[in-house]
Amino acid sequence: MKNKSFLGLLLFSCICLTAIAQETTKPVKAIYVNADQNILFDKLIDFVQNNEYFILSLDKQAGFIQAQKPVEIKKVFKPNERRTLNFVIRPINENLSQITLNIRCEEKHWGGSESGHVYYYDDKGVSQNSDLYQNIWDELKSALVPYRQVIFTTVTTPAPTKALPAETTLNSLPKAFLKNGFPLLVERCRTVLASAYMTQKLLSEHTDIPGWEGYPVKLYEYYTGKDIKKGVAKRGLVYLLNPSAEQLATWIATTCWEVKQSTDTTYLYKLAEFIKRQSGAQFPVQGVVYEDMYTKNFYEPYIFKDGVTVYVADSTKMPTDKHCTDEQLEFYLHMTNADLKPNTGRYARICSTNRTQYYKNGGKTDVGDNDEHRNQSWLNVVRQLYQLAWLSDRNELMIAWAKEQL
Numbered sequence: 001m002k003n004k005s006f007l008g009l010l011l012f013s014c015i016c017l018t019a020i021a022q023e024t025t026k027p028v029k030a031i032y033v034n035a036d037q038n039i040l041f042d043k044l045i046d047f048v049q050n051n052e053y054f055i056l057s058l059d060k061q062a063g064f065i066q067a068q069k070p071v072e073i074k075k076v077f078k079p080n081e082r083r084t085l086n087f088v089i090r091p092i093n094e095n096l097s098q099i100t101l102n103i104r105c106e107e108k109h110w111g112g113s114e115s116g117h118v119y120y121y122d123d124k125g126v127s128q129n130s131d132l133y134q135n136i137w138d139e140l141k142s143a144l145v146p147y148r149q150v151i152f153t154t155v156t157t158p159a160p161t162k163a164l165p166a167e168t169t170l171n172s173l174p175k176a177f178l179k180n181g182f183p184l185l186v187e188r189c190r191t192v193l194a195s196a197y198m199t200q201k202l203l204s205e206h207t208d209i210p211g212w213e214g215y216p217v218k219l220y221e222y223y224t225g226k227d228i229k230k231g232v233a234k235r236g237l238v239y240l241l242n243p244s245a246e247q248l249a250t251w252i253a254t255t256c257w258e259v260k261q262s263t264d265t266t267y268l269y270k271l272a273e274f275i276k277r278q279s280g281a282q283f284p285v286q287g288v289v290y291e292d293m294y295t296k297n298f299y300e301p302y303i304f305k306d307g308v309t310v311y312v313a314d315s316t317k318m319p320t321d322k323h324c325t326d327e328q329l330e331f332y333l334h335m336t337n338a339d340l341k342p343n344t345g346r347y348a349r350i351c352s353t354n355r356t357q358y359y360k361n362g363g364k365t366d367v368g369d370n371d372e373h374r375n376q377s378w379l380n381v382v383r384q385l386y387q388l389a390w391l392s393d394r395n396e397l398m399i400a401w402a403k404e405q406l
Contacts (some may be wrong), residue, residue: 048085051139056068065085070108083127172257198240221236227298235326243281271406288332306379313345356370
């Protein structure tokens with residue numbers, strides 16, 4: 001009898017510990033997806049229908065979908081459930097939307113004679129079980145083709161830097177600046193983007209670039225000026241993810257506010273001018289960037305991946321005369337990290353942030369140093385930080401540079 005009591009207590013303890021473990025992990029209740037609100041609404045309807053949920057309520061204008069389904073729980077001492085999913089889709093901008101989800105759970109209990117099939121549902125409220133939410137997000141990913149990459153508000157991979165302060169947004173800045181100074185900064189940023197010489201001919205837009213799934217990456221064809229050694233213009237192909245003038249101005253303003261607690265044009269325009277000289281606010285996701293950095297009108301090819309200069313391991317893939325062939329240009333658009341030498345360039349677009357600045361700003365991932373050990377982890381960090389910036393009012397790479405240079 002004592003043994004049975006002990007086993008019962010042990011089993012009860014295990015159940016309690018499992019429940020506590022589930023509750024201590026904060027569920028992810030919101031994701032961002034690079035798609036229009038109307039597109040996501042239709043995708044979610046297909047998702048709940050294909051997964052045999054019964055639709056209780058729809059409101060396309062409000063972006064609201066409510067669907068319900070009974071679920072059989074195959075666990076000892078665990079009653080079956082009825083789950084109600086409440087989806088709300090809110091537009092962030094023309095290419096980005098937020099999906100929030102709440103899951104309401106009701107446990108099924110017998111209320112009378114089992115032979116009479118009398119039962120009732122006990123309302124347990126909104127679930128805080130992180131596994132339930134994660135399962136829905138995982139199932140939803142395959143339904144969001146071609147918008148497969150969803151960006152979680154809680155990063156599920158090791159964060160490359162400190163957590164973003166939620167309170168730091170454009171609206172955190174002085175109202176007088178937002179009314180008078182910000183529009184002027186936006187116009188200043190338009191001149192910065194006007195220097196983006198690689199945005200000559202838009203060939204296509206892609207949301208399926210490996211590592212950049214869901215982001216509106218654009219493929220451009222461009223030509224340099226007449227090269228003094230070849231006597232002709234050189235053709236380039238590059239995938240870019242450039243900010244709009246408003247987004248760039250937002251990053252600059254929040255950077256100066258965080259670093260200097262100021263929106264003085266001394267800081268704002270210094271940062272804007274530096275970005276113009278360094279990159280023209282062009283972020284090369286992948287491809288070739290021609291620059292006449294050392295000799296005027298001698299355009300040398302620099303290969304980029306994830307906003308960083310990289311070095312191709314196979315020397316035959318690089319032009320000996322500094323003039324890339326069409327085959328080489330195509331190779332650069334599809335190369336992987338395995339095609340590269342172990343080291344990468346020092347600087348990250350769009351603000352020429354280096355590894356030392358990243359560390360000083362709290363970066364924890366080992367990305368090597370700025371000298372001989374410039375390992376490829378830098379590519380992953382830059383990609384993640386730029387993707388976070390794309391969905392935010394803050395650009396951590398820009399802030400890292402400004403803390404040392406402003």
